[in-house]
Amino acid sequence: SQQGEEDPQALSIQEGENATMNCSYKTSINNLQWYRQNSGRGLVHLILIRSNEREKHSGRLRVTLDTSKKSSSLLITASRAADTASYFCATRSGYTGANSKLTFGKGITLSVRP
Amino acid sequence: AAGVIQSPRHLIKEKRETATLKCYPIPRHDTVYWYQQGPGQDPQFLISFYEKMQSDKGSIPDRFSAQQFSDYHSELNMSSLELGDSALYFCASGIRFENIQYFGAGTRLSVL
Numbered sequence: 001s002q003q004g005e006e007d008p009q010a011l012s013i014q015e016g017e018n019a020t021m022n023c024s025y026k027t028s029i030n031n032l033q034w035y036r037q038n039s040g041r042g043l044v045h046l047i048l049i050r051s052n053e054r055e056k057h058s059g060r061l062r063v064t065l066d067t068s069k070k071s072s073s074l075l076i077t078a079s080r081a082a083d084t085a086s087y088f089c090a091t092r093s094g095y096t097g098a099n100s101k102l103t104f105g106k107g108i109t110l111s112v113r114p
Numbered sequence: 115a116a117g118v119i120q121s122p123r124h125l126i127k128e129k130r131e132t133a134t135l136k137c138y139p140i141p142r143h144d145t146v147y148w149y150q151q152g153p154g155q156d157p158q159f160l161i162s163f164y165e166k167m168q169s170d171k172g173s174i175p176d177r178f179s180a181q182q183f184s185d186y187h188s189e190l191n192m193s194s195l196e197l198g199d200s201a202l203y204f205c206a207s208g209i210r211f212e213n214i215q216y217f218g219a220g221t222r223l224s225v226l
Contacts, residue, residue, distance in 0.1 A: 030213075031213055033213070033214070035217075040202065040220075040222070041219060041220070042118075042204060042217040042218055042219045042220055043157065043204065043206075043217040044217070045214050045215070045216070048213055048214065088156060088157070092213060100145065100162070100170075100208070100210060100213070100215075101147060101159040101162055101170050101172060102147075102149075102157075102159065102215060103159065104149075104156040104157045104158070105156055106155070106156045107156055
């Protein structure tokens with residue numbers, strides 16, 4: 001995928017540490033979302049940030065968006081072993097109600113060591 | 115709460131065979147999306163339907179077709195299967211004017 005490139009591709013941390021995952025994209029967006037995928041399973045929506053927002057919080061998640069740099073970051077604080085999964089950013093370009101497909105970036109594999 | 119149901123969960127086919135994947139969206143969701151995720155790859159959008167009409171088309175091969183029925187369930191039909199079609203196929207549903215898509219557990223297709 002050319003949209004939503006995550007950086008790094010794999011991240012290994014100790015339980016209790018914070019995990020930061022970055023994503024860049026190339027086109028104008030309506031919103032950017034982060035999804036989580038446990039191995040070979042379905043994707044679960046985590047958090048959404050709109051193009052006119054700069055920061056959003058949800059529990060231990062914090063997402064930032066810099067539209068001038070076309071980049072986003074997802075911070076997971078106080079990580080747990082259960083956070084081990086792949087994380088994808090996905091962008092939606094259409095305006096509300098129009099073609100609403102998501103364009104996913106390559107996933108970041110997060111491993112949280114107990 | 116009801117989730118998106120996909121069937122079958124696993125499917126094994128031979129080259130040149132056909133396959134039909136089914137998706138039952140969350141009740142009252144008006145939009146269905148199909149995505150393909152190859153091994154170690156990100157999900158790629160294939161096609162979507164809004165109120166039973168095709169609304170957007172992505173990188174879906176001509177060998178594939180899809181439709182949404184009057185009860186809102188959707189089927190992805192794949193013919194002349196190739197080894198490269200082996201992947202996880204996800205269906206997601208949502209409400210068109212909202213932003214979140216709810217994904218099913220996926221169908222893992224293996225083409226031998």
